[in-house]
Amino acid sequence: MTDECEACADDVEESTDSHDHHALSPDELRYPEFVFENGEIGDDGSFDLETDLDREGMADWLSxxxxxxxxxxxAVESPAGYVTFGVGASGVEMSFDPEKGGVGNFEVTFKLRAKPMFVADDPDRPKAGARGGKGFIPIEMLTTDRETFRCYNWMGEE
Structure with a gap:
C-alpha cells in the first residue's frame, strides 16, 4: 500500500503532502443513512436488503x-442492525433485457469498495462517527507505529 490517498491519486496528477485540495467544506459533508423496513445486518456488517422506491424516493437515494x-x-439500517461504511468508487454495471413488447427492467448497479467502520445489532444503539456526534479513530492509530492516517488508507489494500 502506498502513502498516497486514492482520492488524491484520482483527482490530481501530482501527490502533495496536503490533501486539503479535495477536502469538503462542512456544508458539503453528507452522511446518508439508507433505511430498510425488513432484513438483518450481520455482526460483520454483511447484508442483502431491498426496498421498493417511487421515482422521487429513488432520486433522493441517488442524491x-x-x-x-x-x-x-x-450507513445502512434495518430493524435488526446498523452499519456505517467508509466507501470509495469501484465501478458501475448496467443491463437491459426487454420482455415481449420491448418493456423490461433497466438495471443499474453502483459498486463501492467499502469497509464497515461501525456495526451494531440494534439500530437504536448510540451511533459513532458523524451520525452520533462522536468521532472514532482507526484502531491502528493505537496499535501500530504508523504515522500517516488520511482519508481511508485501507482502500489501497487488497
Missing part, C-alpha cells in the same frame, strides 16, 4: 449516495 460517495461515508 444521498452521491453525497456519501463524496464524503466517503454511507
Amino acid at each position: 444521498d449516495l452521491a453525497g456519501g460517495l463524496a464524503s466517503h461515508d454511507v
Whole structure:
C-alpha cells in the first residue's frame, strides 16, 4: 500500500503532502443513512436488503449516495442492525433485457469498495462517527507505529 490517498491519486496528477485540495467544506459533508423496513445486518456488517422506491424516493437515494460517495461515508439500517461504511468508487454495471413488447427492467448497479467502520445489532444503539456526534479513530492509530492516517488508507489494500 502506498502513502498516497486514492482520492488524491484520482483527482490530481501530482501527490502533495496536503490533501486539503479535495477536502469538503462542512456544508458539503453528507452522511446518508439508507433505511430498510425488513432484513438483518450481520455482526460483520454483511447484508442483502431491498426496498421498493417511487421515482422521487429513488432520486433522493441517488442524491444521498452521491453525497456519501463524496464524503466517503454511507450507513445502512434495518430493524435488526446498523452499519456505517467508509466507501470509495469501484465501478458501475448496467443491463437491459426487454420482455415481449420491448418493456423490461433497466438495471443499474453502483459498486463501492467499502469497509464497515461501525456495526451494531440494534439500530437504536448510540451511533459513532458523524451520525452520533462522536468521532472514532482507526484502531491502528493505537496499535501500530504508523504515522500517516488520511482519508481511508485501507482502500489501497487488497
